[in-house]
Amino acid sequence: MLLSYFKNILFCLLLLFCTMSIAEEDRLIITGNNSRAPKIYLDEMQHPKGYLIELMNIITKEINLTAEYKLQNWPKAVEDANLGKYAIIGFSRSNERLKIFDFSEEPLYYxxxxxxxxxxxxxxxxxxxxxxxxxxxxxxxxxxxxxxxxxxxxxxxxxxxxxxxxxxxxxxxxxxxxxxxxxxxxxxxxxxxxxxxxxxxxxxxxxxxxxxxxxxxDPNYIAILKSRNQKPLLNKIDEALKKLKAEGKLSHIYGDK
Known part of the structure; x- marks a missing residue:
């Protein structure tokens, strides 16, 4: 009886975790590598920096979201993305990853x-x-x-x-x-x-x-675990990225890279 009770509690917790959205209200929670300067990294004050960070800040502002970053060592970032905890940036496509992740169509960066x-x-x-x-x-x-x-x-x-x-x-x-x-x-x-x-x-x-x-x-993308059902969000990111490129608002990022 007691075992059954705890199983039900565990199931409810798992269900709650699986229904939590990576995009919570007006925030998009993103993980990535914490030590790939100048592309993406944590500075001495542990603040997220790099041109991928700047790019995502511009894109999320365009779609009325605020980006929150959980940068960490790459194996842990990939592990957390696989668990559906966060979106992940600086992520390459592969046949194996396409089975479990939804990707943006537009590369963020090459x-x-x-x-x-x-x-x-x-x-x-x-x-x-x-x-x-x-x-x-x-x-x-x-x-x-x-x-x-x-x-x-x-x-x-x-x-x-x-x-x-x-x-x-x-x-x-x-x-x-x-x-x-x-x-x-x-x-x-x-x-x-x-x-x-x-x-x-x-x-x-x-x-x-x-x-x-x-x-x-290697084209780098933003990706989110398929079970999170965030393809509409990725579509918005694609549309914003195309628009910002067309308007020349990203030339300072792409121009000399």
């Missing part, structure tokens, strides 16, 4: 994903075949689009999962991997080096190099 290695490592990247049997690291929960997903499934490289960019930098300096993927371009690498807590990384920063050819140009 992320230049590059391969980072060291000057002493002979790694080259002219075609994807060049990465075959190479140890390439990426953040847990990261997905850099369809080509990345395809290479993972087909063992296009030896995938090394990490929990931070700093650990990838350390693994490179220790010759434990051949390279890792990062965006947006040189900005992302420089930000990671400057933000590293390990002094050895900054001391040896000149040992890193970015391969000339980008891994890909």
């Amino acid at each position: 992320d230049k994903i590059v391969v980072v290695t060291t000057k002493k490592n002979p790694l080259k990247f002219e075609t994807y075949e060049d990465l075959k049997n190479k140890k390439i690291a990426a953040l847990r929960g990261a997905n850099y689009g369809y080509i990345f997903e395809k290479m993972l499934k087909e063992n296009g490289f030896n995938y090394v999962e990490t929990f931070s960019i700093e650990s990838q930098l350390e693994l490179l300096l220790q010759d434990k991997i051949d390279g890792f993927l990062i965006g947006p371009g040189a900005e992302g690498l420089n930000s990671a080096i400057m933000g590293a807590k390990n002094p050895e990384i900054q001391k040896r920063r000149n040992e890193f190099r970015i391969l000339k050819k980008p891994f890909n140009l």
Whole structure:
């Protein structure tokens, strides 16, 4: 009897959680990466910053919402988005993600994903075949689009999962991997080096190099778990983004990126 009572209570709590909206009244609650400056990050005062944040603030104002941010490490951000707690930005499409997430149709931004290695490592990247049997690291929960997903499934490289960019930098300096993927371009690498807590990384920063050819140009979207039934909201975001672009109100964000 008591067990049945607690089961009913648990069911009600789960039902309440599942019916809570990510867009509560006039707020849109958004998660994302807390350490991808200048794209998206928390500053020293733990305030959300970056051009994705600025972009979302403009878009949400256009549709009469206020954006509230829960930026955190990327694996936790993806986990919370998978649970339907928040919308997520800086999110790449993939076949697996399309099964459980609704995405905006319009990309918020195109992320230049590059391969980072060291000057002493002979790694080259002219075609994807060049990465075959190479140890390439990426953040847990990261997905850099369809080509990345395809290479993972087909063992296009030896995938090394990490929990931070700093650990990838350390693994490179220790010759434990051949390279890792990062965006947006040189900005992302420089930000990671400057933000590293390990002094050895900054001391040896000149040992890193970015391969000339980008891994890909990865469109980033805003996405919400399908069970949240927020496709109408995503449609409004799409319409606002198109309108703002047409009016030239986002040129200061897109113009030099």
